[in-house]
Amino acid sequence: MIDGLSDGRVEFEVDGATLTVRDAIEGEELRLRTDVDPDLSPALPELFPSPIDRAVSFEAESLEIPEYASIVVRDVDGDHVARLDEPMDLPRGSYCIEVNGATKALIRVTDVEVSAAGAAGPDPVTLSFDRSRTVSVGGRSLHTRPEATITVPDDPAALTEAVSVLGSSMKEFTPERSWPTLRGYPPRIERGDSLDIPSPLTVPDTGVEVVVRPTYADVYRLSTLSYYLGARMTTGDAPAIRLDTGYEERLPTEGRALEERVIELFETWFFLDTLARTEGYVPSDRYAYEEVGPTLPFYPPNLTDRTMSERLMEYLEVDHETVNSYLPAWPTEAVLRPAPAAAELLSHLAHFLAPVRVRGRTDHLQPDESMAVATSPQPPTDPQDIERSGATTADGEPRSVMTPEREQMSGVPSPDTEPLRAGASALTPTAYENRLRRGVPERGSVAVALLIGDPERAQTVRASLSEPANLDGVGSLSVLAAPSPELVAETLSDSELDIAYCGAEVRSDVLDSVGGVDCASRSGEPTRDGAPALTVFEDSVDTAVGVDAIDRGGVSAVLADGRVSADRIRTLIGLLSAGYPVGTASQLATSDEGVDVRYAGDPATAVATDRGHATQLYACRPLSDDSFRVSVQSLVSTDVLSGGEFRMIKLFSDTKSTLVGTRIEAGVADTPHMLELHEEKSPVLRFPNDIVLWSDDLSAADLSEIAEAGQSDADSIASRDGPRCKD
Incomplete structure (x- = not known):
């Protein structure tokens, strides 16, 4: 039996004593078992301390998950009580129990004593109440994907109505809403003959209006800000926020000037929201708040x-x-042509909170010309650039350091x-x-294949x-x-692969100049029916090669304009399979190879994802033979979105958090601490002349050698550049 409201999220x-919570957008289910067959009645979403899409109530004396x-156990106001990682008894009170799994469920029960069993192992958790109570779920x-599709004609005024419902x-x-889990994926936009906004989608009632001139350029530049504010976008004589x-x-x-002012406002307001939420659903204690x-x-x-x-x-x-200086990096910054076709990117870019600029001509466009380009403005920190500057803690140690290098843009x-x-x-x-x-x-579980001709x-x-x-x-x-x-064609069209690496020798022999797979399958027809998630092409600058791989089913492509050494191929594959975003992994792997990289896709x-956690890069600058100054940068991606937080690993005895996409000066670590850091599975260590993955060997002798080489390089740079003035 379904509750009769089956058109929602x-x-x-x-089914008997089993209550299934189905996430209609994701197609996932979370099951709860009760001691009786539940008789459902609607419940008010306002009963819960954090947002829900729908709720029901029923009588029960126990519940099994x-x-x-x-x-996580919270009180009915949302304040944290306990994490159920062991059996426990909760005194009489009113609780809201947050279950995270295939989807999210909140269990509310009031004026009750609760006994939680089975929480110490893989067995189900059972919540037993001291008496039969009204349970609200x-x-x-x-909401990690769009729930609907909006159709818009080639008319910027109509597009403003579509942008108005992205929120x-x-x-x-x-x-x-600065937490990524509370934003959801906006509805997609596609071009069509007339405006069609599906009935479940409405303009949020936030009291904010974004005014644009009826041009694609204005609509694009203000689209991400409009989405974040939940604003109605309207047309007028001059851009404004009302x-x-x-x-x-x-x-x-x-x-x-408009796009830069809009980006400044968005960045400022987003960051201030992350400070205003510090005593909210997920209380946080951040360096930036103190500073x-x-x-x-x-x-x-x-x-x-x-x-x-x-x-x-x-x-x-x-x-x-x-x-x-406290802002996180954005996963993506986009540049769109002021042309109708670029409108289909807006909902995706809004989801990643991507700042949008507008460039490029609109006349005499060819079908294969790119409608947009993007960069990912989170360049990895060079250990030699770590300086004792920026805000400091009470003990004088440097803390938050600006991560986005704005001059790059x-x-x-x-x-x-x-x-x-x-x-x-090419986006x-x-x-x-x-x-x-x-x-x-x-x-x-990442599947990798490399094609090397020699x-x-x-x-x-x-x-x-x-x-x-x-x-x-x-x-x-x-x-x-x-x-x-034949084998090359088969590999480059294998949709079961996560990463395919196409060496320069293979690329020049097999791929034609416009990027299509120029070889026949066993049937004699060109093989163009699939692609790995990511394809790396050596010896190429033509992004059409990568766009072709995406058109065949891929997600992204890397184009290196030369050959990459074997050691750096290992680094690249290791970073990608650890969850590093494509752009950052490529920069790290090829920065000393004399190879430039371009991309197709974001x-x-x-x-890959590492349990949904942000990847962390530990940049380590030698201070002596036995000590390193360490800076930690977390990375945002299409899977780790802006607004999340991270903490450094316990090695640095750090309890405060910082926004994902920022960099923190962790402090000084000696050789034993560096080896302990290397034993952690998540961090990647970047030294002045080397990158050490978790799978790589690292010994005390290695660190001594790295330190000696790093100090020698630093002395050489100082000698070349002359003395530095200090404040």
Whole structure:
């Protein structure tokens, strides 16, 4: 039996004593078992301390949770009580028990004593109540994909109506929406003959209006901000943001000045939301709060219950410079042509909170010309650049350091450039749709194949991938030496592969100049019916090669304009299989190879995930033969979104958190501590002249050698550059 409301994001179904919470968007189910056959009645979502999509109530004396990822006990106001990782008894009270699993469920029960059994192992958890009570169960879709598709004609005024409902995926519009799990994936946009907005989608009632001129350029530049604010987008004579307090924030009319002001406002408001949420659903204790909070003209948590317009009035008192050095990197920054076809990217870019700029011509476009390009502005930290600057803690140690290198964007890439500049990517909606369709494998199960034309080089590459140990993130690995054209075609169209590496010798022999697979299958027809999730092409600058792989079902492609050494191929595959985004992994692996890389698809794409955690890069600068100054950078990606938080590993005795996508000066570690750090599975260590994966060997002698080489390089640089002045 279904509860009769089966057109929503969450459905409830009863089969005997089993209550199934079904996530209609994800197609996933979470089961609960009761001591009686539950008789469901609707429950108010407002009963729960955090957003849910639907709720039901029934009478029960016990509840069993067979499968789950984590269970957290809160009081009915949402305050944390306990984590159910061991059996426990809860005194009489009113509780909201949060179950995270295939989807999210909240169990509310009041005026009750609770006994939790089975929480110490893999067995189901049983919640027993001291008497039969009314149990309310709420479900919230994980909402990691669009729930509907909006059709828009080639008319920017119609597009404003589509952008106005992108915020319908938001679970709420308090500062809590800065958590990625509360934003949801906006509905997709596709071009059509007329405007069609499916009836479940509505414009959020936030009291904020974004005004644009009826041009694609204006709509694109303000689309991400409009989504985040849940604003209605309307047309007018000049761009502006209107609040229901009566205030109007006028925006520049010149295009490039407009986009920079919009990005400044978005970054500032997003960051201030992350401070205002610190006493919210998931209380956090961040460095940035200690450092920025005292400089603000308001106490951030006091704004939580204010209206959107009232909060923005306060936020407008804060200059961008006040928060600039604490901002996280965004996974993606996009540059769109002011053409109708680029509209299909907007919902995907909004999901990743991507700032949008506009460049490029719109006349005489060819069908294969790119509608957009992107960069991923989170360049990895060079250990030699770690300085004792920026904000400090009370003991004088440096803390938050600006991660996004804004000067990197001083030369904004253009879709008109051929070939694209190094580090840029040809962006296509197909890549995002393929990602949603394919899913992302867990670290440890990544399938990899390498095509190397030269048998001797193939042997060297094969050895590098297995010595000193097999890469821990890889589930299956094959190195194909001197493959036939048929085998190349078969490999490059194998949708079961997560990573395919196409060596320069193979690429030049097998791929034609426009990127199609120029070889026949066994039937004699070109093989174009599939592709690995990621394909790496050596000796190529033509992004059409990568776009072709995406059109055949891939998610991303890397194009290196030369050959990569065997050791660096190991590094690249190791980083990718550990969950590093494609752009960052490529930069790290090729930075000292004299090889430039370009991409197709979002450069922040992750081809693997490590339990959903952010990947961490530990940049280590030698101070002496036995000590290193360590900086930690976490990375955002298409799977680890902006707004999440991370903590450094216990080695540094650190309890405070920071936003994902930022960098923190961790402190100084000696040789034993560095070896202990290396034993942790997640961190990757970057030294001035080397990158050490978890699968690599690292000894005290190695660290001594690294330190000696690093100090020698630092002395050489200092000698070349001359003495530095210090404050």
